[in-house]
Amino acid sequence: MNRKLSATTGDRIETEQSTLYFHIETIEVSRLSALAFFEAGEQSFAGQRFFWQNREKTFTLAGLGHAQTISSDAKEHRFDDVEQQWKKLTQNVVNDENNIQPILFGGFTFDTENEVSGEWTGFPEAFFAVATYQLVVKNDQAYVSIHLITDEENTTEALNALRKERDELIHTAQVKALKKYAKPQIKSSYEPYKEEYLESISKVTSLIRQKEADKVVIARSLALQFEEQVTSPNVLSQVMMEQPDSYLFGLEEQGKLFFGASPERLVKVSDKYAYSSCIAGSIKRGKTAEEDDLLGQSLLNDTKNLSEHQYVVDMILQTFKENCASYQIPNAPQLLKIRDIQHLFTPVEGPLKEGATVLQLVKTLHPTPALGGVPRMKAMQVIREYEPLNRGLYAAPIGWLDAQGNGEFAVAIRSALLAKDQAFLYAGGGIVADSQPSSEYDETLVKFRPMLRALGGQLHE
Ligand SMILES: C=C(O[C@H]1C=CC=C(C(=O)O)[C@@H]1O)C(=O)O
Numbered sequence: 001m002n003r004k005l006s007a008t009t010g011d012r013i014e015t016e017q018s019t020l021y022f023h024i025e026t027i028e029v030s031r032l033s034a035l036a037f038f039e040a041g042e043q044s045f046a047g048q049r050f051f052w053q054n055r056e057k058t059f060t061l062a063g064l065g066h067a068q069t070i071s072s073d074a075k076e077h078r079f080d081d082v083e084q085q086w087k088k089l090t091q092n093v094v095n096d097e098n099n100i101q102p103i104l105f106g107g108f109t110f111d112t113e114n115e116v117s118g119e120w121t122g123f124p125e126a127f128f129a130v131a132t133y134q135l136v137v138k139n140d141q142a143y144v145s146i147h148l149i150t151d152e153e154n155t156t157e158a159l160n161a162l163r164k165e166r167d168e169l170i171h172t173a174q175v176k177a178l179k180k181y182a183k184p185q186i187k188s189s190y191e192p193y194k195e196e197y198l199e200s201i202s203k204v205t206s207l208i209r210q211k212e213a214d215k216v217v218i219a220r221s222l223a224l225q226f227e228e229q230v231t232s233p234n235v236l237s238q239v240m241m242e243q244p245d246s247y248l249f250g251l252e253e254q255g256k257l258f259f260g261a262s263p264e265r266l267v268k269v270s271d272k273y274a275y276s277s278c279i280a281g282s283i284k285r286g287k288t289a290e291e292d293d294l295l296g297q298s299l300l301n302d303t304k305n306l307s308e309h310q311y312v313v314d315m316i317l318q319t320f321k322e323n324c325a326s327y328q329i330p331n332a333p334q335l336l337k338i339r340d341i342q343h344l345f346t347p348v349e350g351p352l353k354e355g356a357t358v359l360q361l362v363k364t365l366h367p368t369p370a371l372g373g374v375p376r377m378k379a380m381q382v383i384r385e386y387e388p389l390n391r392g393l394y395a396a397p398i399g400w401l402d403a404q405g406n407g408e409f410a411v412a413i414r415s416a417l418l419a420k421d422q423a424f425l426y427a428g429g430g431i432v433a434d435s436q437p438s439s440e441y442d443e444t445l446v447k448f449r450p451m452l453r454a455l456g457g458q459l460h461e
């Protein structure tokens with residue numbers, strides 16, 4: 001039985017031009033798979049959906065349709081712009097008894113100065129949405145909210161139509177459940193600018209040896225052509241089955257799906273307490289438990305990887321020192337093992353100072369030296385000069401926030417852009433003074449694996 005939890009009569013939103021009303025109605029639903037709900041929107045909402053699950057699998061979010069979108073092309077001010085627009089929209093939204101409230105989900109681009117055209121052309125520098133139908137699954141409870149933002153005062157008819165559609169979506173998700181998808185069939189694949197990439201690693205390494213920068217992350221892409229168009233629920237269901245220890249995300253925009261399985265938290269804020277993770281330095285998984293352990297031990301003692309890692313720790317720690325009343329950080333990295341790769345990992349946490357918000361932390365942290373480099377501005381210039389790629393949303397913050405100041409952003413790595421019958425996969429690595437082109441190339445192959453497997457690719461050793 002679905003239980004009605006709460007409904008608002010329409011919170012007023014005063015803007016310069018008009019008065020808007022934000023209607024929210026939430027029901028609790030027994031048994032609902034978030035991915036089946038996402039799939040139920042295939043007919044009516046393809047292109048206007050999102051999906052998110054945290055690493056711990058304790059919070060899952062699916063959104064169908066756009067009650068409102070917030071986008072920004074305000075360059076480096078895009079973080080503030082999104083924050084202000086969201087504050088305005090939720091100025092009168094109050095918390096309901098189960099702490100279910102409207103969520104804003106979306107992502108930022110990696111670099112607003114990148115003008116390389118290609119698969120990302122048309123994407124705004126920040127793109128966020130409040131779903132018309134929002135599903136939140138937490139503590140094993142599922143909640144579906146209707147969001148209606150309108151300037152009409154009389155909304156009885158519109159709300160009734162939305163309720164009817166909501167019930168159909170829930171019914172479809174519960175009765176049909178999730179399809180068993182066959183893996184996509186790849187017709188061909190190629191590695192754009194492979195030679196340029198290898199050359200860029202040598203050049204960037206020599207720049208670093210000449211002390212022009214300390215560390216720069218260089219990325220590349222892998223392009224796939226499929227036999228047929230591939231759908232969003234198909235790839236998300238593959239990723240969900242195959243990548244249990246990662247953040248899972250999918251965001252539809254411009255007729256494409258940006259999706260991935262990232263191990264890396266940029267920042268989480270929960271009840272004014274902040275968490276981040278320093279993740280940099282990598283080695284493959286072993287074929288046996290013994291080999292895996294040996295590889296892990298060698299990573300923990302490898303000077304090149306430890307130096308890649310330390311730049312990230314120093315920068316994130318600095319941000320926590322500035323924004324938190326106190327902080328906690330272990331004094332040596334530990335191993336983070338995910339299906340295809342092991343990383344050096346150092347968690348950081350602390351209570352936020354007054355006035356620090358999740359989006360302000362995202363703004364300050366992006367890009368960490370795990371994705372950009374040190375010094376930040378110099379590294380960005382080097383990336384623009386040597387990387388023939390537009391990263392789009394790859395390596396950038398993706399996640400959600402609510403009106404109460406809670407939220408979580410992952411770094412969108414181990415990710416790909418699905419464009420109908422094509423996909424573009426992205427991977428990079430931290431270049432430091434003693435980097436070698438061939439081993440950096442091999443590291444990107446390992447980092448392509450999660451998305452390549454989900455997309456039906458052959459995984460070579
Ligand atoms: C840039 C990526 O990974 C970063 C995160 C963890 C480890 C990294 C490394 O060891 O190079 C990278 O800094 C990527 O996966 O595309």
Ligand SMILES: [Mg+2]
Nearest residue numbers: 281282429430
């Ligand atoms: Mg590396």
